[in-house]
Each structure stands twice: as C-alpha cells, then as structure tokens.
Amino acid sequence: MNLPSLTYFPQKLVPPLCSALTNSTRSSGTADNIAIEGCNLKFSFTATRQAKVVPVLRDCSLRIPSGQFWMLLGPNGCGKSTLLKILAGLLNPTSGIVHVNEPKSFVFQNPDHQVVMPTVDADVAFGLGKFSLTNDEVRSRVSRALHAVGLSDYEKRSVQTLSGGQKQRVAIAGALAEACKVLLLDELTTFLDETDQVGVIKAVRNSLDTSAEVTALWVTHRLEELEYADGAIYMEDGKVVKYGDAASIRSFIEAKQSEYLSNAY
Numbered sequence: 001m002n003l004p005s006l007t008y009f010p011q012k013l014v015p016p017l018c019s020a021l022t023n024s025t026r027s028s029g030t031a032d033n034i035a036i037e038g039c040n041l042k043f044s045f046t047a048t049r050q051a052k053v054v055p056v057l058r059d060c061s062l063r064i065p066s067g068q069f070w071m072l073l074g075p076n077g078c079g080k081s082t083l084l085k086i087l088a089g090l091l092n093p094t095s096g097i098v099h100v101n102e103p104k105s106f107v108f109q110n111p112d113h114q115v116v117m118p119t120v121d122a123d124v125a126f127g128l129g130k131f132s133l134t135n136d137e138v139r140s141r142v143s144r145a146l147h148a149v150g151l152s153d154y155e156k157r158s159v160q161t162l163s164g165g166q167k168q169r170v171a172i173a174g175a176l177a178e179a180c181k182v183l184l185l186d187e188l189t190t191f192l193d194e195t196d197q198v199g200v201i202k203a204v205r206n207s208l209d210t211s212a213e214v215t216a217l218w219v220t221h222r223l224e225e226l227e228y229a230d231g232a233i234y235m236e237d238g239k240v241v242k243y244g245d246a247a248s249i250r251s252f253i254e255a256k257q258s259e260y261l262s263n264a265y
C-alpha cells in the first residue's frame with residue numbers, strides 16, 4: 001500500500017522527541033513550548049476474574065505544541081480515552097512519563113455530566129470560587145469565556161433549556177474562565193446532531209484562536225472534523241502509529257479504509 005509519507009512536519013508542528021522529556025523537565029514544564037507530552041506510555045489493568053494483566057496502552061508517545069488544536073483518532077477500543085485520561089491525570093500510567101501544562105480540564109462525552117448549576121452564568125462561574133476574585137472579575141471572566149464559545153446571549157439561560165452541544169460549550173467556557181491551558185475533550189460530538197457538532201468544534205477552534213495560551217486535544221471518530229485541527233495522532237491497538245499535520249493523517253486513514261474495503265469485497 002502506498003501511504004502518504006508523514007515524515008515532513010510543517011514548521012508549526014513538532015515531532016515527538018521522548019528524549020526531551022525527562023523528570024527534570026517534567027516539574028518545570030517541557031522545552032520548545034510543548035503543552036502536552038507523553039513518552040512511551042503504557043497502561044494495563046488486571047482482569048480480576050481471570051486474574052490476568054490486560055494491556056490497553058502498549059506504547060504511546062506524543063508531543064503537542066502549545067496553542068494548537070490536535071485530534072486523536074483510531075478504531076474502537078484502541079485506547080484513545082484511556083490515553084486522554086492519563087493525560088488528564090485521571091489514570092496513572094503503568095509506565096512512561098507524562099507532562100501536561102496546568103491548569104488542564106477534561107470534558108466528558110455526555111453533556112449532562114458537565115453542567116451542575118441551574119443557569120449558564122452560574123455554571124461557568126462555578127469553578128471560580130477557589131480563586132479570590134471580586135464580583136466584577138468573576139463577571140468579566142464569565143462573559144469572556146461565553147464570548148469565546150459563542151454563547152454570549154445565553155448568560156441567563158436555564159441550562160435545562162440548552163441543547164447537548166450548548167451544554168458542552170458551557171463546560172468548555174467553565175474551563176476557559178478558570179484560565180485553563182489545556183483542554184482534553186473526549187468524543188464530545190458523539191451524542192450531538194450535526195448543527196451542535198459544528199457548534200462545539202467551532203467553539204473549541206475559536207477558543208484557541210482567541211487565546212494563544214490554550215491547547216486542545218480532541219478524541220474523535222469523525223474524519224471531517226480534521227479540517228479544524230492543526231495536527232492529529234492515529235492509534236491502533238494501544239499504540240500511537242502515526243502523527244502529523246491533519247491533512248496527512250486524514251489521507252492516511254482514508255487509504256487504510258479503502259484498503260480495508262477493497263480486501264472485504
């Protein structure tokens with residue numbers, strides 16, 4: 001199969017260099033303005049019934065520059081969500097090193113699991129209680145965050161009246177209001193209709209375009225979403241097998257799909 005070469009990296013993309021990530025760089029941030037870095041990450045769990053260790057991540061290395069929107073793709077069960085949870089600190093890797101700029105925020109797939117307060121502005125302000133902010137500062141952060149996700153007109157709306165995609169955008173606004181540097185987004189568009197899907201992805205893209213400080217990693221199955229991404233990572237069977245600019249990864253996956261179809265018929 002003649003697959004496109006992914007060895008060329010446009011200037012704004014940076015290839016993974018695990019040697020750059022050591023324990024000393026980990027505590028003080030990574031070099032070269034890298035927001036997310038994982039090196040040789042492995043994860044396994046023990047299946048209690050059979051008392052055997054089952055590998056989920058076999059070898060994952062990745063390096064995402066600050067300020068960029070990257071996507072993580074791969075077949076069902078290849079380990080995308082597990083990798084994202086390790087980057088979020090929700091799971092500990094069995095081995096390997098991880099560094100993600102702080103503060104970071106994980107947004108879940110189900111929009112109803114994100115929103116906790118009765119109104120949009122209260123929900124976006126919810127996480128700000130831990131900072132010593134004046135009421136004006138809180139209002140200003142809420143308003144800027146809602147503007148970034150295109151929900152300025154929804155400030156006083158009851159969250160129960162929002163669509164799934166609007167709830168996702170409220171959750172993202174909450175993270176932005178807390179000056180989140182890294183957004184880790186787990187298949188946000190799965191339960192959404194087409195209009196809502198586009199609304200959420202554009203909200204993330206706009207959040208990055210309005211703040212050079214924010215970096216996002218988005219897990220998806222939808223190839224068409226790659227048009228919004230700066231770069232992408234493709235996984236199979238617990239391994240990162242390709243990474244590069246979004247167009248090259250899309251061509252790579254399409255070539256794999258057509259090869260699969262031509263073998264099937």
Ligand SMILES: Nc1ncnc2c1ncn2[C@@H]1O[C@H](COP(=O)(O)OP(=O)(O)OP(=O)(O)O)[C@@H](O)[C@H]1O
Nearest residue numbers: 045055056074075076077078079080081082083187
């Ligand atoms: N703690 C665990 N216990 C049992 N199985 C687990 C555990 N963690 C992960 N797995 C299994 O590991 C595999 C990878 O899961 P993961 O959710 O990361 O894949 P994914 O690529 O995100 O899948 P999908 O695209 O279907 O959401 C799956 O087979 C899952 O059932």
